[in-house]
Amino acid sequence: MNDTATSEHIAEPWTEGAEPLARIYGEPMVQLPLDLYIPPDAMAVMLDAFEGPLDLLLYLIRKANVNVLDIPMAPLTVQYLTYVEAMRTHNLELAADYLVMAAMLIEIKSRMLLPKARVDDGGEVEDPRAELVRRLIEYEQMKLAAHRLDELPQAERDFDWVEVWVEKSLLQRLPEVCAADLKDAWGSLLRQARLHTHHMVTREELSVREHMGLILRRLRDTDGFIEFVAMFDTTLGAPVLVVHFLAMLELAREQLLEITQTEAFAPIYVRLANGRVEH
Amino acid sequence: MAELNTDSRPDRARSAPNNPGELKRILEAVLLAAPQPLSLAELRKVFADEIGLDVLRVLLDELRLEWAERPVELLQLASGWRFRTRAEFLPYLARLNPEKPPKYSRAVLETLAIIAYRQPVTRGDIEDIRGVTVATQIIRVLEERGWVDIVGHRDTPGRPALLATTKKFLDDLGLRSVTELPPLEMMNQTLELADAQ
């Protein structure tokens, strides 16, 4: 980096004459801050590093250590255009975005050279740089936010989710049946087979049938004789005893039970027909 | 952008810790997150092959014991080691992804209805009513469900088994007794009305 190179780049039309490049906090500035200068050879590398004109401008401003709220427009514009020019000479694909920004900078700079126009209502005049500053600040804010976001622990990059294996076949799902399903099934049986009345089952018969099952199950589990009276649980009340008794008679009629009495008034015994159960 | 996670990058290889507790913690993390069983060779790779197979086996066995009372278990399968959710918790998981419950075939339902309403019945009785042969498989489905069992044998040639419904059948259907099954005479009337139309 040397003065010659620097003066080449500042010797641009808009720095003609003795005009200071800019006034920095009231101080005239005739020379570009050295920090703003980047050798053109490094350009190609540098450009890859920028996300666009705002990023490049922010870099130039931060590098020069100037206040973003009080940008020295002239040197900044010079430097920016130097970059854009360098892009051209290096045959880099020059994004339109960079050219749009160049036009904007030149416009701001020229507006700043004009005497301040008084506003009729006596309000403050808007600084020509205001919009650029707003955009630079917002962009810088998002740039920092992007960095913060990237610092957060991220799935796959910084941690993995836990997902313990579930062997679904271990879960045997069984069909659900409700009483209504059975009624429907019976209904369809009736339709198909045109069952006759002797196949009809009344509520009373049904409870007899339930007790038939109960008696058979009890005898099966006993595997031998049970005293007849022991088959009855008198605490269940007369209706149940009657049903139970009917069930016993029905089982005897169907020859499923063997009821024996060795002599009159001797205890009566009951067992499964054949006295044996095949499990 | 700054390298944010250089310390946690795999490239920046860290040595395996010496402390068995820490080794087990690493194994635990790796096995809990693994989408497939991990072989011993793969598990050694986790430690950049810095620990021996014998040490690894001991650590895995210890880990399996530590998880013995927990809701997921560490298993050694043909293709490697893997955590698996214990079967007892699957019903809870299943509630999250309700699939359409399977249904019994009409044959099964009709057989069950006949056993429920006409018990005790033999297979022959069922065939008489349904007018078709009852496959053994149908009875077995109901027996395996614990809804039907053999309560005796009819004293006729062949001594056919008598089938009846069980207490479990009543419990599962929310009934106290078979008398709580829908009454059939009412239904017959309904059917007759329906058929008359």
Place this chain on the structure above:
Amino acid sequence: MAELNTDSRPDRARSAPNNPGELKRILEAVLLAAPQPLSLAELRKVFADEIGLDVLRVLLDELRLEWAERPVELLQLASGWRFRTRAEFLPYLARLNPEKPPKYSRAVLETLAIIAYRQPVTRGDIEDIRGVTVATQIIRVLEERGWVDIVGHRDTPGRPALLATTKKFLDDLGLRSVTELPPLEMMNQTLELADAQ
């Protein structure tokens, strides 16, 4: 292999156990096995809605504490609760999975930040802020990751799509809501006109 008996059917709901220890074991099993974060509503479904939200929250907090010293941690995220491995174990996990995690370019990250902090935004809004054209590819990368999606259209000419971040974005970054995003740097936005020329 434990044979499940029919009592464990989820349909015929077993009641939620009364014992908090057992409830936590169930939560643990379900959360460890879940392929996505589980919301409080989903977790209640696990217990057939038999436990209250307040009880559930207490149990989850207890569970989180119980796992605090373990290699995987239980986190509350935007779409619910999920276990994840602690960052310190990633280097070991990565040895098994040599596939590099996605590392996003600055363009992608800046676009993501603008969508996250300024949502909902159009592509035009993003271009205004970044000062450059936003390549379709950049938005697509974020959409394919499931981090960004179209939530509507702005009622201006061309009806541009409005982009916003998703729950998955928050989940993947360990956040419960966009309000938990790192706060924006407060910058002095007033322009000092005094020195303006």
